[in-house]
Amino acid sequence: MNKKPPLITKISLKGLELAPSQVWGSIRLVPLLRSHQNKKLRLFRRTYDEDITIVHVKKNIDYISYIPHSLVLSWNNNEAPQVACGSQLVTDSKSLNLGCCKGGMLNRIAKKQSPNQLRFLPLHLAMEGFLSIYFSGPKVAWSEYPKRVFSQGLNPRSEFSYSGSSISGLEDALRVFEIHENQVGILVFVAEALASAFIVPNSEDYRALHTSLLQDFYGELIYYYGMLHNTHYPMDLSVDEASINSLKELKEAIGHMRQDWADFQGFMADSLLGREIQSQPIQKTGLFSLQRFITDLDPHKINHIGEAIVSNTGELEYLKTYRLSANQTRRIYLLSQLAKHDWNLDITATELNISRIELIRRLERVGFGFLLKESVRHEAK
Amino acid sequence: MREEEIAREDLVMFINACFACTGQKEFYSDAGNQRVSIDFLHEYILGNYRLVYARSLAVGINHFNQAQIILKLLATGKNILSENKEEEGALIAAAIEQLPPQRAWKLLEQLKKRRINNRRSRAIAREYINKRKNINFQAVKYRSKVRTIATHCHLKLNGELGDFLFSGWDKKVYETEIFEKFRQAHYSVEALYKLPYTVAEGLATKHKIPRQIFLSRIESQMSLAEKLRLQKTAERTDKVEIALNWERLPLTKLALYILSLPVKKRYENWHIFQEALLKSARNIVLKSPLKLGKVAAVLDCSYSSSGSSEKRRRPLGVALAAHYLLKIAAIEYKSFWTGKIEEPLLVTARGQTDLATPLLNALLWEPDLIVIISDAWDNDPPGGAAEVLRVYRTKLDPTNKISIVHCNPVFDTDNYTLRSISPIVPTVGLRDAEDLPTMLTFARFAEGSANLKELEDYLASRVETMLSKYRKKT
Numbered sequence: 001m002n003k004k005p006p007l008i009t010k011i012s013l014k015g016l017e018l019a020p021s022q023v024w025g026s027i028r029l030v031p032l033l034r035s036h037q038n039k040k041l042r043l044f045r046r047t048y049d050e051d052i053t054i055v056h057v058k059k060n061i062d063y064i065s066y067i068p069h070s071l072v073l074s075w076n077n078n079e080a081p082q083v084a085c086g087s088q089l090v091t092d093s094k095s096l097n098l099g100c101c102k103g104g105m106l107n108r109i110a111k112k113q114s115p116n117q118l119r120f121l122p123l124h125l126a127m128e129g130f131l132s133i134y135f136s137g138p139k140v141a142w143s144e145y146p147k148r149v150f151s152q153g154l155n156p157r158s159e160f161s162y163s164g165s166s167i168s169g170l171e172d173a174l175r176v177f178e179i180h181e182n183q184v185g186i187l188v189f190v191a192e193a194l195a196s197a198f199i200v201p202n203s204e205d206y207r208a209l210h211t212s213l214l215q216d217f218y219g220e221l222i223y224y225y226g227m228l229h230n231t232h233y234p235m236d237l238s239v240d241e242a243s244i245n246s247l248k249e250l251k252e253a254i255g256h257m258r259q260d261w262a263d264f265q266g267f268m269a270d271s272l273l274g275r276e277i278q279s280q281p282i283q284k285t286g287l288f289s290l291q292r293f294i295t296d297l298d299p300h301k302i303n304h305i306g307e308a309i310v311s312n313t314g315e316l317e318y319l320k321t322y323r324l325s326a327n328q329t330r331r332i333y334l335l336s337q338l339a340k341h342d343w344n345l346d347i348t349a350t351e352l353n354i355s356r357i358e359l360i361r362r363l364e365r366v367g368f369g370f371l372l373k374e375s376v377r378h379e380a381k
Numbered sequence: 382m383r384e385e386e387i388a389r390e391d392l393v394m395f396i397n398a399c400f401a402c403t404g405q406k407e408f409y410s411d412a413g414n415q416r417v418s419i420d421f422l423h424e425y426i427l428g429n430y431r432l433v434y435a436r437s438l439a440v441g442i443n444h445f446n447q448a449q450i451i452l453k454l455l456a457t458g459k460n461i462l463s464e465n466k467e468e469e470g471a472l473i474a475a476a477i478e479q480l481p482p483q484r485a486w487k488l489l490e491q492l493k494k495r496r497i498n499n500r501r502s503r504a505i506a507r508e509y510i511n512k513r514k515n516i517n518f519q520a521v522k523y524r525s526k527v528r529t530i531a532t533h534c535h536l537k538l539n540g541e542l543g544d545f546l547f548s549g550w551d552k553k554v555y556e557t558e559i560f561e562k563f564r565q566a567h568y569s570v571e572a573l574y575k576l577p578y579t580v581a582e583g584l585a586t587k588h589k590i591p592r593q594i595f596l597s598r599i600e601s602q603m604s605l606a607e608k609l610r611l612q613k614t615a616e617r618t619d620k621v622e623i624a625l626n627w628e629r630l631p632l633t634k635l636a637l638y639i640l641s642l643p644v645k646k647r648y649e650n651w652h653i654f655q656e657a658l659l660k661s662a663r664n665i666v667l668k669s670p671l672k673l674g675k676v677a678a679v680l681d682c683s684y685s686s687s688g689s690s691e692k693r694r695r696p697l698g699v700a701l702a703a704h705y706l707l708k709i710a711a712i713e714y715k716s717f718w719t720g721k722i723e724e725p726l727l728v729t730a731r732g733q734t735d736l737a738t739p740l741l742n743a744l745l746w747e748p749d750l751i752v753i754i755s756d757a758w759d760n761d762p763p764g765g766a767a768e769v770l771r772v773y774r775t776k777l778d779p780t781n782k783i784s785i786v787h788c789n790p791v792f793d794t795d796n797y798t799l800r801s802i803s804p805i806v807p808t809v810g811l812r813d814a815e816d817l818p819t820m821l822t823f824a825r826f827a828e829g830s831a832n833l834k835e836l837e838d839y840l841a842s843r844v845e846t847m848l849s850k851y852r853k854k855t
Contacts, residue, residue, distance in 0.1 A: 019733070020762040020763055021760075021763075022760045031733075176409055178683050178684040178685060178732060178733045179684065180761075181720075181721075181731075181732050236763075237768075238764075239771075239772050241772045241775060241776045244776060246777070247773075247777065250741065250772055254737045254765050254768065254769060257762045257768065258761070258762045261763075
């Protein structure tokens, strides 16, 4: 009997091994290996060349962004031969001529296109989830909010990010990276800060998708880190020769060295690995479930959003994460606090241990001033 | 004492670099960086150790660096000490004589570009032209270069050569056959197929000859290197097949050619390729005797050994060629690759660099000599091989029972030297596996077991051999 794929509450690298990192400038890339690979799930990339794409999310809600590619997951229960990576010439984007640029239209961020094929927009899935949190705005008609907020919510809610190709050094780092034989994923560190984690079901797909990391988007902080730092921390492990008396022992010691690298890199990624997360299911089949998640949004910690595909054994078949910048965390934290107290400014301010004026100023600073009436905004000036 | 040590290190660094670097793009650095870096090294050695700089022409360094040295020596003739004048001049003349023609002509052309014009440089150019037995053929093939040199050095040219280079088409008929063919080829398609391939190619465009017809008819005029270069073009073009006599290629080039073929084809022709490589290796051993005992080779076939677009699979090709050379030269031989390789002939550049595991396996086999061929970007785990070597040398084998040499085919631009695995083992540059016998002798200077005096003696003896060979020839 098939177990149902569970909702994940923690990112764990069950079934995956970390291998020693490869560094280039300030970029550290940590390979993730999997010895038992799932050949039933295949992931391939579909590219779009539109400058801007409008995705219809649901009634009256559209998601607009530059979308260079989508991932198509196909699975097969009867073990028939699978499609080769990237060999499909179909596109599901409708083209629009916007005069100044080329536009595209897509339906849904994750859409089942046939009984065994699912197309989704990597990271946009997580980002759309992030943007839609508390999107509906206040339920109670407090006098501080203008009418527009009650009718339209936080519309338009926007965030900005940097494309991988603008992060200095990432392109070269990906080019010179030596892909392991069993590699299915990678952790990307920029100046020793975890920028993204990426896992796919099997190694063939990883080889094809390795360079797609360059077309994904990364937070502002990662962009600045890439620009400011051009080297990594020197890290070196050594073998204690006192305890070694034969080549066999030396061989074991090198094995330990490899393990120590893996453990330490796992520790470096502790802002994501083993962290409590809230996830939301997107699609479910008998084999796996696609879900998106967000870490606990503690403003003092590093927070990530992401999406994952979990098989019914609880193993991660796919993972892609995005590190929120401090500003983005602060923004969502303020919204969560407001939502927690029914959007009442006074109560929220008291709970946060600050004055009402300070709260208004904070909202103003993170770019949510437009949610308040002019007269209220004036109070804080 | 310290000064001597520094001088020895400088010279070893320079000669090593001259073996590996060609100023071309590498996997980890681009062509610009390579050129700037090697140019700095040249200037530094030229400024500080001029005599040794000139003598390094005799060690067998690669053609790119030989040309650089000759140019820099000719440009700075003023700084030479009078007692070294004769030796340096002879070295330059001997070295330029040994260069392949395209390199030599390019070098002489550079004299004009760099505005080098002195009595010595003019004499070198004049001598080079006078000594060419097939100067007419070369004048057709390298026409613009020969003309540039003739004007730059005010050379008096014999026979019809001057007319051919300078008087354009005023002259109606040439008596020299190849000049006449060249003239005719401007008007007649038939004459074109009697010219060298590179010259005919340009004229074929002028006559609008379809590529397919041109390639199939010009085949007999192509040199071996040209045929090799055009294999992929022939595959792309319909009904064109350029027969390549690849058995004649030197070992490293042959290895590179075989590696350029798909694995399936290599598998099908396994026996033929294997025999050709072994034969080529045997020829090298006959020429420069290399007798080794029990040898293990640790060979790098990681992704970085795929080289660059300018040096495709060069590090891997060097490793494969060295594998066959050592197989012939050693009494007992075993190779250890960084990846899982069952048959060396089917190797591809793939995967991470794990030097520690094959190195440990090689040590367990207890050979007399271990040759490591790798670009030394050890990353699984980083520094693993360095630790193995350190612990092995300090703890397990302090008496140096096994000698270990690291050959690096790649020049590291940031440090002006070859990347080394560990300071404990000597690192030497290696661009062609054919140089392996030389480099194994040179390794003792890199290791530091031989002092500056010995290095200078070694250079002097190489100079002696080179010059006596040159004198015998002329």
